[in-house]
Structures are given as structure tokens and as C-alpha cells.
Amino acid sequence: MDPLDLTLWLLRLAFLAGIYGFLVLVIRALRRDLRQASDAADRPLGRLVVVGSPSGDPAPGAAYLLAAANTIGRDVNNTIVLDDSFTSGRHAALTYRGRSWYVEDLGSTNGTRLGGQAISAPTPLAWGDVVEVGQVRFRLERPGGR
Amino acid sequence: MAMAAGRASRVRPRWRGREARLLVVVVVVLAVGWLGLASTVAGELTIGQPAPLVVLAVMLGVVHVALVVDGRRRDQVLLPVVGLLMGLSLLLMSRLPQDLVVQSLAGVELSLAGIQLLWIGLSLAVAATVAVGLRNDLWLRSYKYTWAVAGIALLLLVFVLGQETNGARLTLRIGPFAGQPSELLKIILVVFLAAYLADNRALLAGRDSRLGPLRLPPLPYLLPMLVIWGLALATVVVQRDLGAALLFYGVFLLLLYVATQRRDLLAFGVVLFVVGGLVLYTLFPHVQDRVAIWLDPFATAQGAGFQIVRGLFALGRGGVLGTGLGGGLPTVGSGPSIPAVHTDFVFDALGEELGLAGGLAILALYALFAERGLRIAAGARDEFRTLLAAGLTLVIVVQAAIIVAGNAKLIPLTGITLPWIAYGGSSMLAGGIILGLLLAVAVEDRPGAAIERVGWRERLGDASRAAAGRVERVVR
Numbered sequence: 066m067d068p069l070d071l072t073l074w075l076l077r078l079a080f081l082a083g084i085y086g087f088l089v090l091v092i093r094a095l096r097r098d099l100r101q102a103s104d105a106a107d108r109p110l111g112r113l114v115v116v117g118s119p120s121g122d123p124a125p126g127a128a129y130l131l132a133a134a135n136t137i138g139r140d141v142n143n144t145i146v147l148d149d150s151f152t153s154g155r156h157a158a159l160t161y162r163g164r165s166w167y168v169e170d171l172g173s174t175n176g177t178r179l180g181g182q183a184i185s186a187p188t189p190l191a192w193g194d195v196v197e198v199g200q201v202r203f204r205l206e207r208p209g210g211r
Numbered sequence: 212m213a214m215a216a217g218r219a220s221r222v223r224p225r226w227r228g229r230e231a232r233l234l235v236v237v238v239v240v241l242a243v244g245w246l247g248l249a250s251t252v253a254g255e256l257t258i259g260q261p262a263p264l265v266v267l268a269v270m271l272g273v274v275h276v277a278l279v280v281d282g283r284r285r286d287q288v289l290l291p292v293v294g295l296l297m298g299l300s301l302l303l304m305s306r307l308p309q310d311l312v313v314q315s316l317a318g319v320e321l322s323l324a325g326i327q328l329l330w331i332g333l334s335l336a337v338a339a340t341v342a343v344g345l346r347n348d349l350w351l352r353s354y355k356y357t358w359a360v361a362g363i364a365l366l367l368l369v370f371v372l373g374q375e376t377n378g379a380r381l382t383l384r385i386g387p388f389a390g391q392p393s394e395l396l397k398i399i400l401v402v403f404l405a406a407y408l409a410d411n412r413a414l415l416a417g418r419d420s421r422l423g424p425l426r427l428p429p430l431p432y433l434l435p436m437l438v439i440w441g442l443a444l445a446t447v448v449v450q451r452d453l454g455a456a457l458l459f460y461g462v463f464l465l466l467l468y469v470a471t472q473r474r475d476l477l478a479f480g481v482v483l484f485v486v487g488g489l490v491l492y493t494l495f496p497h498v499q500d501r502v503a504i505w506l507d508p509f510a511t512a513q514g515a516g517f518q519i520v521r522g523l524f525a526l527g528r529g530g531v532l533g534t535g536l537g538g539g540l541p542t543v544g545s546g547p548s549i550p551a552v553h554t555d556f557v558f559d560a561l562g563e564e565l566g567l568a569g570g571l572a573i574l575a576l577y578a579l580f581a582e583r584g585l586r587i588a589a590g591a592r593d594e595f596r597t598l599l600a601a602g603l604t605l606v607i608v609v610q611a612a613i614i615v616a617g618n619a620k621l622i623p624l625t626g627i628t629l630p631w632i633a634y635g636g637s638s639m640l641a642g643g644i645i646l647g648l649l650l651a652v653a654v655e656d657r658p659g660a661a662i663e664r665v666g667w668r669e670r671l672g673d674a675s676r677a678a679a680g681r682v683e684r685v686v687r
Contacts, residue, residue: 072256076247077535081565083240084572087295090236091579094229094288098586164592164655 109208110161113145116195117202122148130208135159136171137198151175151199159190159205166190166205175199225282227275233291234275238268241298244536248306251537263328267294267301270335277339278650285342286587286653292580293338293646296631297331299573303560304328304553304634306537311553312634323553323634330636334643341647348651352595355406362399363442365392370450393455394628394637397610398644400440400459401466401602408470409595415471451497454613454627460484461609466602469588505623521549522559522618526570533566553634555626558618573632574615581608587653600652603645 109130115123129135135144138156147156153173160167169187170177177184178197190196196203241264249259271294278285301324309322321329351358369392408415415433440463448456464480467473491498500515508516508523525548528534539560540548549556562570584604591597607630614633617624628638630645 069250069255073247073251073535073538076243076250077532077538080240080244080247080536081532081568081572083236083243084295084569087233087236087240087291088572088575088579090233091288091292094233095579095582 111166111192111208112206113159113196113203114206115201116204118149119200120149123201128206131159131161133161138171138173147198147201149199149201152201153199157196157198159196160187168196173199223282224280225284227279227287230275230278230287230290233288234271234294237271237291237295237298238264240295241267241302244298244302248302248536251535252306263301263305263324264298266328267298267331270332274335274339277343281343284655285650286583288583289580289646289649289653292576292583293631293642296573296576297334299561300557300632300634301328301331302536303557303564303632306564307553307560326636327634327639330639333636334639334646337640337643338647338650341644342650345648345651348596348599351402351599352406352409355403358399359403362392362396362403366396366450368392391635391637393450393452394635394641397455397458397462397606398603398641398648401462401606402599404440404463404466405595405598405602408466408598409593412470412594415467448491451495452626453498453501454617454625457613457625458606458610458627460487461613462602462605465605465609466598469601470598501623501625505620508620518550518556519620519624522556523620525549525556525559525563526619529563529566529570531567533562533564533569536564539563551626554628555614555624555633556618557629557633558615561632562618574611577608577611577630580604584608584649587649590655591652596652600649603649607642607645 110133111131113129113131113135115125115127117125129145132144136155136158137143137145137147137152138154139147139149139152140154143155153171153175155171156173157177158169158171160169166189167187168177168179168184168190170184179188179190180195181197190205192205192207194205196205242261245261245264246256246258249261250256253259271290274290278290304327305324307323309324312323312326314321314326440459444456444459460480464477464484467480468477492502504511504516504519508519510516512520525539528540540563549559552560558570558573561573565572581604584600584607588597588600588604591600610627610630613622613625614627614629616622628635630638631642
């Protein structure tokens with residue numbers, strides 16, 4: 066066989082193989098992203114650490130793991146149940162929307178405060194912000210806890 | 212002062228390792244292709260004149276560096292995928308007869324590959340500018356009616372002043388510049404639809420008005436959208452740009468489904484499409500011609516069906532592994548083997564030289580682009596961005612599907628371009644804008660990043676108050 070023909074044939078196969086190699090690399094990258102996304106879906110999205118509670122229950126330092134939607138209140142149907150006389154049955158909601166956290170007051174009697182200020186509308190939160198629900202004060206922390 | 216410092220610390224360069232690696236693979240693959248092409252043409256082992264390939268590699272590198280310097284975290288796969296498609300385009304355009312298109316620009320005579328390289332460069336520049344520069348999308352979504360009206364005005368302008376090419380009045384020529392505004396219109400339409408649907412999604416998902424057995428969203432909210440869309444579609448139909456009409460209709464329907472999640476609307480749209488298609492078929496002779504050619508191109512193999520027949524022959528010559536780049540049949544007599552091979556029939560030309568394997572790989576590249584685009588849509592910050600990313604992705608995918616299916620005689624042929632591969636300035640620029648917008652939407656911000664910036668002053672205030680309080684206690 067003519068060496069040139071053989072070379073061209075090999076180049077042809079190498080080119081196609083290269084394109085498929087690229088496809089494999091891209092698919093691997095996509096799979097890794099997908100796996101990360103599904104891992105992230107299982108992991109908690111944040112932690113709510115108790116920094117102060119006058120009644121001592123929940124104890125300061127205790128942490129609640131947060132899903133994407135959380136409600137706080139005295140009623141047992143809340144994701145975070147507080148046995149505190151200043152807390153309403155359904156007091157506040159913490160939701161993770163888009164890529165940030167929001168806190169919302171659900172019409173409580175004593176209000177929900179962010180950094181000492183009572184909130185009236187859903188308000189965005191940053192890591193480390195302190196939220197007061199009734200008399201209990203929480204700090205929003207990263208899920209890893211640093 | 213302090214704000215400026217805060218901003219400066221936010222734009223630190225961030226390495227994009229995955230993108231860099233993939234781009235290197237792209238360039239190596241293209242170099243192998245170039246080697247094969249040049250050697251086949253010359254009849255000896257040679258790299259030929261690799262200047263265009265080097266230019267493409269440098270341009271991809273520049274876009275990569277621009278994204279690295281910008282420093283915001285975002286998708287790293289789109290650029291290499293589009294880069295490979297552009298590279299395939301360059302290989303094909305270098306390989307086709309160069310005298311298909313000749314233009315002289317500022318005294319320099321440019322032919323097919325040169326012009327295409329120029330457009331690829333401009334397209335990448337636009338993509339990088341949009342990706343890095345578009346930080347606030349408010350002007351995109353606030354002025355949605357202005358956009359829609361501007362787009363339709365542009366089309367009307369073409370209708371009055373445009374030139375006919377291949378029986379369709381598509382090209383607008385102002386001085387030395389010529390363009391096909393329908394390429395731009397498809398982006399404008401997606402921006403409009405995304406903004407409109409994002410604002411009225413909840414209302415559109417309702418079922419307030421009835422039409423026979425169907426419960427439709429409240430008509431007053433459906434109407435502005437339908438009017439704008441109908442105008443765009445009518446203009447396109449009058450201009451006989453059937454490919455664009457099909458594309459607009461498909462993207463409109465799919466985007467409506469993405470926004471409202473209502474299958475009955477989708478089914479209703481398909482029924483409307485069938486009815487509309489039948490009406491168009493009876494009204495317009497050129498639609499009947501297209502269908503007749505599609506049903507049996509060999510009946511008019513030397514006449515109207517010639518293009519399709521040549522395209523099918525090319526695919527057949529390619530077989531499974533193809534003839535190799537440069538090994539196909541470029542010309543018959545004086546003309547190209549397939550009429551309009553560089554615009555409408557690029558897929559058949561690539562199918563001939565890369566075979567079934569190469570053709571499937573190209574389709575896979577579009578599929579990967581779609582996965583990536585829809586993932587960006589799913590992770591976008593708000594509804595407008597979600598719909599914008601989904602719409603732009605759908606434009607590319609539906610367009611590629613329509614033209615590839617047309618080339619392969621799966622559906623009647625309508626002349627639109629294969630995104631990023633076909634020859635054409637408007638199409639390439641539109642592709643650049645779409646890539647740029649997707650990369651702009653793909654920017655991931657750290658959780659609470661935007662808020663931290665606002666809260667920074669307050670936090671300093673808190674800290675100083677705390678310090679002051681401690682001092683006060685000590686003093687007391």
C-alpha cells in the first residue's frame with residue numbers, strides 16, 4: 066500500500082478519533098457537574114446556629130441543618146420548632162431561592178428581626194447574619210460550618 | 212473609595228482549567244484535520260498554510276484569557292464546544308472552492324475562507340464583549356416592546372429595500388455592508404418572549420378563557436405576545452423565509468411550554484402548526500414545490516430536485532468513515548458539487564468528508580451544547596434569565612435540527628444556516644451574540660455575594676458600635 070495513502074487514512078481516523086475524544090472529555094465534565102449538583106441537592110444548604118435564647122431551650126450553640134424551605138415557629142408542624150413564649154405558631158420562613166437565603170415573617174405577633182431591625186418583606190440574608198425570632202437569636206452559617 | 216476597593220477585590224482573575232484543557236484538545240484535533248486536508252490536496256505530507264488555523268487558535272485563546280481576567284465563575288464547556296464547531300467551519304470553508312464568495316475589503320481581495328475567518332473573529336469578539344460586559348440585564352427586559360418593534364421594523368425595512376437571493380428577499384444592503392436581519396430578529400424575539408413570559412408567567416399558567424374543549428390563559432395577557440409573534444411570523448412568511456418561520460414557531464412554542472409547563476398548550480400549538488402548514492401549502496406555490504421536491508427529488512433530479520439529489524449523493528459517497536477532509540467531490544463541471552454548499556448544505560459536505568461518524572459527532576456537539584444551555588437556564592438567578600438562556604439554546608438546537616433534517620431529506624428543505632458552521636456573516640454574528648449572552652447568564656455568584664457588598668458598610672458600622680460600647684463600659 067502506498068505510504069501516503071496509509072498516512073492519510075491514519076490522519077482521517079485520528080481526526081475522527083480526536084473529535085470523539087473531545088466529546089468524551091466534555092461528557093465527563095458534564096457528568097462530574099451533574100454528580101456535584103446531585104450531591105449538593107442532598108447536602109444541607111446552610112446551618113442555623115443558636116446564639117442566644119433567654120429560656121435556655123434551645124441551648125446556645127445548637128445548630129439546625131437547613132433544607133431549601135424551612136419554617137420556624139411554636140407549632141409542631143414547623144421544620145424548626147421553638148418552645149418559646151415570644152414565638153408565634155407559624156413565625157418565620159427561611160427559604161433558599163436562586164442562590165441566596167431569604168427570611169420572611171409569617172405574620173407573627175412579636176415580629177422577626179434581622180440585625181435588630183424588624184422585617185416586613187422577604188429579606189435577603191448573607192452568611193453570618195443574625196436573625197431574631199421572638200426572643201431566640203440565630204446566626205446563618207455555611208453548611209460546612211467554618 | 213472604600214467601595215472601589217471592595218469592587219477591585221472582586222475582579223481577581225480566576226483560572227479556568229477545564230476550559231483551557233478542552234481548548235487545547237480542540238486546537239490539536241483541528242491541527243490533525245488541517246494536516247489531513249492539506250496533505251490530501253497537495254498529494255504529499257504537508258501542513259500547507261496553517262495561518263487561518265493559527266489565527267482561530269489565537270482568537271479562542273484571547274476569549275479564554277478575557278474570561279479568566281474577568282474572574283467570575285461561569286460555564287467552561289460552551290466555548291470549547293462552539294470553538295470546535297467554528298474550527299470545523301474553517302476547515303470546510305478552506306476546502307471548498309474559494310471563488311464561491313469573493314469580496315474586496317479595503318483593497319484586499321478576500322475569498323471564502325478568509326471572509327469566514329473574519330466573521331468568526333468578529334463573532335468571538337462579540338461573544339467575549341457580551342459575556343464580560345453584560346452585567347445588568349435590566350435594559351434587556353425593561354424595553355421588551357421597543358426591542359420587538361425595532362426587530363419588526365428592521366424586517367419591514369428589508370421587505371421594502373431588500374435584495375432577493377435564491378427567491379427570498381432576505382438581504383439588506385447598506386453601502387458595503389450586507390446582512391440578513393432575520394438572524395438578529397430571532398435573538399430579539401427570544402429576548403422579548405423571555406421578558407414577557409417572565410413578567411406574566413403566573414397569569415399565563417391560569418385557565419380562564421375557553422376555546423371549545425380547551426381552557427386557555429386569560430386572553431388579554433396572551434394577546435400582546437400573540438400579536439408580536441404573529442407580526443414577526445407574517446413578515447417572515449411574506450418574505451418567503453420558511454426556515455426562519457419554522458424556527459420562530461418552534462422556539463415560541465417550546466419557550467411557552469418551558470414557562471407554563473402546560474402540555475395542552477403544546478398540543479394546541481402542534482395542531483395550529485398542522486393547520487397553518489396546510490393553509491400555507493394551498494396558498495403558496497413555492498411551499499408546494501418544496502414538498503414535491505422533498506417527496507421525490509429524483510423526479511426532477513436535473514431541475515428543482517438537483518440540490519437535494521446532489522446532497523444525498525454526497526452523504527452516500529461519505530459512507531461510515533467519510534472520504535477524509537479534501538477527499539470529497541468539490542466541483543462538478545464549473546460549479547460546486549452541491550449548489551449553495553457553503554450556506555445551506557454544509558452538513559452534507561461535512562457528511563461526505565467525515566462520514567456518518569463525523570456527522571453524528573457534529574449532532575452530538577449540538578446535543579452537548581443543548582445540555583449545557585438548559586443547565587445554565589435551570590441554574591439561572593431569576594425567571595427572565597432562565598427563559599432567556601432556554602430560548603437562546605432552543606434557537607440554536609431547533610435551527611440545527613431543521614437544517615440537518617432538511618439536508619438529509621427528513622423534512623422539506625428550508626434554507627437556514629447551520630449555527631457556527633455555515634458560511635454567513637449575519638449568522639456567525641448572531642451565533643456570537645447567543646454565545647455571549649449564554650456565558651453572561653451562566654455567571655455563578657457566590658451565595659450572598661451581592662448582599663455582602665451591601666451589608667459591608669453596615670457590618671463596619673456594627674463593629675464600630677460594638678467597639679464603642681466596649682470602650683464605654685471600660686471607661687465607666
